[in-house]
Amino acid sequence: MAKRSEAALTRPRVQLVLDVVREAERTLTASLAAHPDYSDYLNLLGMVQLERGQTAPAIESFSTALERNPRYRAARSNLGHAYLRLGCYAEALDAFERCVQVDPFEPRNRLDVSAWHTARGEHDLAAAALEGPKDAEMAPPVLHRLALVMLDLGRLDDAARAFHQARQRSAAYTELYRERRLFASDPMSREAAEALRAELEMNHNRDEILTFYGNLYARYGLALEARKAYAEARRVYPDEAGFYLSLAHLATTAGSSDEALDCLARAVEADPRDPRARIALGFEYSREGQVEEAVAQFEVAAKLRPSYPDVHFNLGLLYCADERFDEAVRELRHAIQLNPGYRPARNQLAYALRRLGEDAQALDEYRRTISSGLRSSDIYLNAGILHLSLGQVDAAIEALKAAVEANPRDPLPCYHLGLAYQRRGQRRRARASWRRFLELAREFDSMGRGLASSLGQGT
C-alpha cells in the first residue's frame, strides 16, 4: 500500500501549461490576419508587445489602431505609456492630452497625466493632475494613486487619508490593504505603504490585457489561472462590475449557472450604475424564466443607457412575454428609431402589434421586415394570416406559399393556405393543402381530426 502511494506521488502528471503571453500574441496575430481592421485586436497586440519589451512594435500597433479609430481612448493612452517608457515626453504628453479631448470625464486620463509628471520627478504636479472637477468624488483608483504620490512627497498623513478613502469606496482596495496589513498599525504601516508604492503599475490600462489573459486561460479550461489573472487585473484598476462579470462568464463556460447568477448579482451590487451588469443579470433571469426580475434589470439598463437599441429590444421582448403589448410596442419602436436596420426588432414589433389587434399596422411592419431581407416561414405565415384577415386573399396566398416554401416541414402554413384557397373558391387546392397539413401535423391531433371529418363530408 505504501509502495503504491509512493508510486502515485512520483508518477509524472500531465499538466497543461500555457505560456499566456506567447499564446496571446499568437491568438491576436491569427485574429488580425482574419480581421486586419479590428482596432481592439491591434490595441491588445500592442499591449502584449509592451509586456515583451518590444516598445517600437507596440507603438506601431497602437498607432495603427488609432488610424482605424482615432477616438480609441485606450489605444491613445497606451501609446502615451509606450512613449513614456522610451522617455519621449513630448509625444507621451500629446497622447495623454488627446485622451482628455476624447473623454474629458474619464478618471483614467488623470492617472495618465499624473504618471507623466511622476516619470519626470514632478511629484507636486503629479498630485495636482489627479484633482478632478470641484466637488466631484474621486474614483478609487485615483485616490489610491494620490496616496502613492503623497508618499513620494513625504506627506504620510495625506497618504493615509487617501488610502483610507480608497478603502471606503472600493472592495478591491479594502481587500488589498487588509492583505498587506496597511492599517494593521495606527495610523498606517509605512513599510506596507512603501511596498505598495514599489508595486505600482504606472500603465493602469494593463487591466485590459490581464483580463484578456484571464479569458485565454478560461478558453483552455484553466479556471484557477483565469481567476488569478482577473484578480490581478482588478488590482491594477478596480472595475468591480467588470471583475464579477468575468467571473460570471467563467462560471457560465463551466456550466455553473448558479455561480454565474451569484457573480452577476454581485456585479450589480458592486456598481448599480453599470449597464453591462444589469443587462447580463437581466439575461440570466430571463434564461431562468424569471420575467419580472429580468424586466426590472432591463428597465434600469434602459435608463442608464437610453441610446442602446439592444436594451430596448430585449425590454420589448420581455414585455411581450408579460403580455404588456402597449409597452412592448413603445420599446420596440424606440429600438428601431435608434437603429432603423434592426430587423429582428421590427419583426417583434409586428408580432406585438398583431397581439394588440392592430392588424393593418402589424402587416405593414411584416412587409417592411420582408423587404429588408429578413425572411422566415413564420414571418410569411403571419403576413399571410393578416392579409387574409384584411380580405386581401391574393396577397395572402402569395405570402402563405412563400411560408410553405421557406419551411416545407411546417404544417401551419399549409393549413392557412388551405383556408386562403377556400376563400378564393379553389376547393381542390384547398383540399390539397389541408391534406399536406394532415400529413405533417400529427402533433395537432384535435385540429387535424376536425378537418379530416369535414374533408370526408366533401367540404
Next chain:
Amino acid sequence: MQRLDAQILAEVRSLLERRWIDLTQLRLGTTNGVVYVEGMLRPRLEARDEGAGQGLRERIKREIESIAGVREVVLAALAPGEGKESWRSVPRPH
C-alpha cells in the same frame, strides 16, 4: 410561446457566450420560436482548434437548433473567412 421566446433568446446568448462568440458583433432575435442571428459570427478568441467559416456556422446552427422550443433558425451571420452576406432560412427538421 412568447414567455418562451425571451427564454430562448437568453439561452441562445448563453450558448454563444459559452462558445466564445463575440456577442457585440451580432444581433439576435426570437419570435414565435424562430431564432434570428445576424451580423458577424466572430470568436472572441481564436483558439488553435477553432473551426472557421462554414464549419463554425454549421456547428453553431446545429447547437441553436437543439435548444428547447426552437422551431427554426434563420442564420444570416457571416463567419470568419466567409464572403458576402447571404440570408438563409434553416428549418429545423420535425
